[in-house]
Amino acid sequence: MEYLERALQKAFIDKTIASEKLNPKxxxxxxxxxxYLLTTLHQEMNSCQSFFISVAFVTQDGLNAIKAxxxxxxxRGIAGKILTSTYLGFNEPKAFASLLNIPNVEVRISSKKGFHSKGYLFDKEDHKTFIIGSSNLTMSALKLNYEWNVKLTSNDNGEMISTIEEHxxxxxxxxxxxxxEWVENFEENYQGLKVTKWIEDIQQKSYPPYVVPNEMQKQALNNLQELRQTGAKRGLVISATGTGKTYLAGxxxxxxxxxxxxFIVHREQILTKAMASFKKIISGDDADFGILSGNSKNTSAKYLFATIQTISKDSYQNQLGADAFDYILIDEVHKAGASSYKKTINFFQPEFLLGMTATPERTDGFNIFELFDYNIAYEIRLQQALEEDMLCPFYYFGVTDYEKDGHVIDETSDLNYLMDQERVDFLIQKIDYYGCSGNVPKGLVFCSRKEEAQRMAELFTQRGIPSAYLSGDHNLEKREQEVQNLENGKINYIFTVDIFNEGIDIPKINQVVMLRNTESSIIFIQQLGRGLRKHPSKEFVTVIDFIGNYKNNYxxxxxxxGDNSRNKNNIRRDTxxxxxxxxxxxxxxxxxxxxRIFKSIDQVRLNTLADLKDSFYKAKHRLNRVPYLLDFEKMDSIDPLIISGKEKTYYHFLKKIGEAEGEVSEAENLALRFVSVELLLGIRPHELLLIDQFINTERNNLTFSEMKQLFDGLNVYYTKDTIESAVHVLDLSFYETGTRKSYLASRMFTLTDRGLAVTDNFKSYRQNPYFLKxxxxxxxxxxxxxxxxxxxKPLxxxxxxxxxxVLRMLNMDFKQNEQGIGGYTYSNQHFAIFVTLDKGKDFKASLMAYEDEFIDESTFKWFTKSPRTLASPEVQILKNADDWHIHLFIKRKYNNKDNETDFYYLGELTPIEETIQQLQKPTTDGKLKNVVELEFKLQDPVEPNYYEFLTQSSEEVE
Structure with missing residues (x-):
């Protein structure tokens, strides 16, 4: 009640009132x-005891948004209700059919004339939340449209909520x-929106016989033109599957x-479609266009479309001549490492060679970037293509794979277990639940083994779901026939193992099912991309990924x-x-x-030397030079902090792999180590900007006044304390004795009465250009x-x-090493609490088992060190904390493999004075020691996604 009263006062009486949760929004x-509204909807659903949704309009994509x-x-045994309508004929039969597949939702259809409500009611343990506004249960309304909605919270006895519930x-x-039966009758009489039908008719009749470039293609065309103007003879276009590479080429x-x-491709069936696309763009007689392949021998066409298998033959190359074409383009050019491609590229001498691919990064070591003289004319990846509305929307569901008698599918699972009849029933149930656009699947299913794919196709067919099996063992004719059967609706699924990752165009695919371990990010995106090409027969693509107990789930x-940083914290965040x-x-x-993904992240090592070298050489292949840390940062490649954390300095790493472009002394390397370990994180720019001044100039001093002028000129926020802290860090006086001593021999700067000065060390180091670089x-x-x-903000x-x-950002004292700080430290009116929430079953770093925990998103229970009493100094501070800032930092769990030293900052705390109590707890040696327990209120309630992540026990992912 206290929370709710404060929330209402803040919302409707005085916005300055402090309120932790239940605030109207x-x-x-x-x-x-x-x-997005969708994010709030997910949060409310995850914590509700029941729900009641009343919306006029429901679409399949809106349901997909909340199905997981x-x-x-x-x-958890929680069910809810959805009340909707047939108002204006908006809701389609397929949406109603999808509603019937959700077992814990009861649905009713209102017959009220003009039914146009939009409300979402959630019943919680001690209150109710109601979202009311303009958003129907459609993906556009939940995520994209300009909609107004208000979230209100009420006690069960509140008049407004009671009125809403009664209504x-x-x-x-x-x-x-x-x-x-109702759906079947409705479908028979369904007319749909007349205006929608009219728009569809107009669209179908108004397509011009030609096409014009989209915004992506316009930019790429400009880039290609500018590239050629520099004298370049080759260029590479990197473009996600389905973004119109063929049209761009035309x-x-x-x-x-x-x-x-x-135009060179690797599969004959692509040629006809490519040629048809070119005809829409390039004027000319049909005789100007021709195909050179196993089934067609046209060699005289002005615009020749050839398979690599044919054009690489000596007889055709000699017949045509090296200078036969002034423009050559190669589709799926990541295959160009094959001898047939190399031979063909080396033979012909065009004025310009264009390569196109969605996946330039290769696992076979072939350097595509080198082949095209490192000229990347244009690049558009998955995220950008989605933003530009170039791809079909997809709904990815990471779902739980089959489990029986405690055994979960993993890489070593017996084949019989993968094909267990109960597993097949489980898979079909899940696939039906998550569904597809239009409810009639045209799906690709990626399996882990040929035998599994073949047997699964048989078992699905036996259950009335016509399916086929294809692998690399099948010839081209068989593959094309089954693809045609899928598109024509004769079968619902193609089960496959080692084909269809790329180079296949089945635009009608509306469902992609993954029944295998994720081998690599590249293959994952290739398989997901099979369904992303737009087609009038579908509104979206459903991707159902069955996640077993796989090591590669991370x-x-x-x-x-698209995060390649290999930073575990980023991967957890992205989950x-x-x-x-x-x-x-x-x-x-x-x-x-x-x-299961969290478990995989916890167990994997992402900073091995092999991982670092792999990232290094991928970057080098792309840049045609030794990459540096800033290159990795700009390219969204491996996080430079991973390298510095593993190897201490980038120079040490370069030296180890034989790629150093110069020499630095041990003293110089120690100076680099100081910046790498202490400042590379970038939590504030001030120290770095000061160092930069001494790199770029020959100056040896920088006064406090000049520092202020520098920050003012760069429009960088600072305070007097910030500047003082920065110079103390650079002259090492900030650090505790052990840390300071470890860097002292290579100290680069020293504090003077007027500001900062360089040391003799730095004057010497500055003579080495490689060190400066x-x-x-x-x-x-x-x-x-x-x-x-x-x-x-400091944090x-x-x-x-x-x-x-933390000590550096808050200008606190750093008098002991980090291990000595342990669970908390305090100085300068700041009290910093560091908690490892779930220390794991084998945690032995403490004599006492502390039971620090969240009570809820706004309340945290905490224990002092032992032995402590109510009279201890820190407890007195917490009992009289008005002038103190108390900060909470949390690690999710203790992990010996990660050896993480980073904590999430969760904001400031206020002690709940009445909860402060002294008690005794047992130690591992059987003794009892005094500790003090208390609860805090968080100034900012923990966001639901982070709360779920941080409070999850390690035992849950075992």
Whole structure:
């Protein structure tokens, strides 16, 4: 009641009143900030005891947006109601049919004239939440449209909520239950919106016989033209599957206007479609276009479309001649490492060679970038393509794979277990539940083994779901026949293992099912991309990923987010917060599936020397030079912090792999280590900007006044304390004795009465250009990283900090090493609490088992060190904390493999004085020691996604 009273006072009487939770909220979709009504809806569903949704309009994609949450609620025995309508004929029969497949939702259809309500009611343990506004249960309304909604919270006895509930009950009782028979009758009479039908007719009749470039293609065409103007003979276009690479090639051929053109592909069935696309763009007689393949021997066409198998033969190359074409383009050019491609590229001498691919990164070591002289004309990846509405929206569901008698599917599962009859029933149930656009599947199913794929196709067929099996063992004719059967509706699924990852165009695919371990991010995106090409027969693609107990599960969030940093914290974040996906697409993980990903992240090592070398050489292949840390940061490649954390300095890493471009002394390397370990994180830019001044100039001093002028000129926020802290860090006086001593021999700066001066060390180091290059790289990379922080605040919510970073940002004393600080420290009116929430079953770093825990999103229970009493200094501070700032930092769990030292910042705390009590707890040696227990209120309630992540026990993911 106290929370609710404060929330209402804050909302309707005085906005300055402190209120931790239950606050009314105005919700507007804001794609730029990744803030959506859908996120709030997920949060409310995850914590409800029941729900009642009353909306006029429901679409299949709107249901997809909440299906994973509904599945988790069903596992917990929680059900709800949906009241909808047939108003304006908006709701389609397929949407009603999809509603029938949700077991824990009862649905009724209102017959009220003009039914146009939009409300979502959630029953919680001690209150109710109601969202009311303009949003129907459609993906556009939940994520993209400009909608107004308000979230209100009420006590069960509140008049407004009682009135709403009574009205909902009345409407519910007057409505008709949704049944299979009702859907069938409705479908027979369904007309749909007349205006929608009229628009569709107009669209179908108004397509011009030609096509024009989209915005992506316009930019790419400009880039290609500019590239050629520099004298370049080759260029590479990197474009996600389904974004119009073939049309782009046609447009560029049109603007180049070659005397003769050669288009090379690796599969014959692509040629006819490619040629048809070119005919829409390039004017000319049909005789100007020809095919050279196993079935067609045209060699004289102005625009020749050839398979690599044919054009690579000596007889055709000799017949045509090396200078036959002034423009050549190669589709799926990542295959160009094969001898047939190399031979063909080396033979012909065009004025310009264009390569196109969605996946330039290769696992076979072939360097595509080198082949095209490192000229990347244009690049568009999955996220950008979704933002530009170039791909079909997809709904990814990470679901729990089959489990029986405690055994979960993994890489070593027996084949008989994979094909267990109960597993097949389980898979079909899940696939039916998550469904597809239009409810009639045209799906690709990726399996782990040929035998599994073949048997699964048979078992699905036996259950009335016609399916086929294809692998690399089948010839081209068989593959084309089964693809045709899928498109024509004769079969529902093709089960496959080692084909269809790429180079296949089946636009009608509306469902992709993954029954295998994720081998790599590249393959994952290739398989997901099979369904992303737009087609009039579908509104979206459903991707159902059955997540077993696989070691590589960590790759799933990496692939979906496009985050290649190999930073575990980023991967965990991308598992709990999936708002990074753009447009109408969405990502959802069932709870258990999410836990299996967490387990995989915890167990994997992502910073081995082999991993670092792999990332290094991929970057080098792309850049045609030794990459530096700033390159990795700009390219969204491996996080430079991973390298510095593993190897201490980038120079040490380069030296180890034989790629160092110069020499630095041990003393110079120690100076680089100081910047790498202490400043590369970029939590504030001030120290880095000061170092940069001494790199870029020959000056040896910088006064405090000049520092202020520097920050003012760069429009960088600072305070007097910030500047003092920065200079103390650089002259090492900030650090405790052990840390200071470890860097002292290579100290670069010293504090003077007027400001900062360089040491003789730095004067000497500055004579080494390679040292300066490495130091500048560190500074620039740290400054790039600092852009993610709001530097007007010393600490940012949900960012991660080491203990010493906290002391540095709060200008606290650093008198003992980080291990000695332990669970908390206090000085300078700041009290910093560091908690490892779930220390794991084998945690032995403490003599006492502390039971620090969240009571809820706004309340945290905590114990002091032992022995402590009510008279201890820190307890006295907490009992009289008005002038103190108390900060909470949390690690999710103790993990010996990770050896993490970073804590999430969860904001400031207020002690609840009446909870402070002294008690005794046993130690591991059987003694009892005094400790003090108390509860805190968080100034900012923990966001639901982070709360779920941080409070999850390690035993849950065992």
């Amino acid at each position: 105005f919700i507007v979709n804001n794609p730029e900030k990744k803030d 949450q509904l599945a988790d609620l069903a596992e 909902l009950i009345q409407e519910w009782e007057a409505a008709v239950p949704l049944t299979r 447009f560029d051929v049109h603007q180049f206007s070659p005397k003769r053109m050669l 790759m799933i969030p990496m692939a979906l987010s 709990v917060d999936v708002t990074y996906i753009s447009g109408l697409s969405s990502i959802n993980f069932e709870k258990v599936a999410k836990e 490495l130091l500048k790289d560190l500074v620039d990379t740290g400054l790039a990283k600092s852009q993610r922080y709001d530097i007007t 940012n919510l949900y960012e991660k900090y080491r203990r010493k970073d």
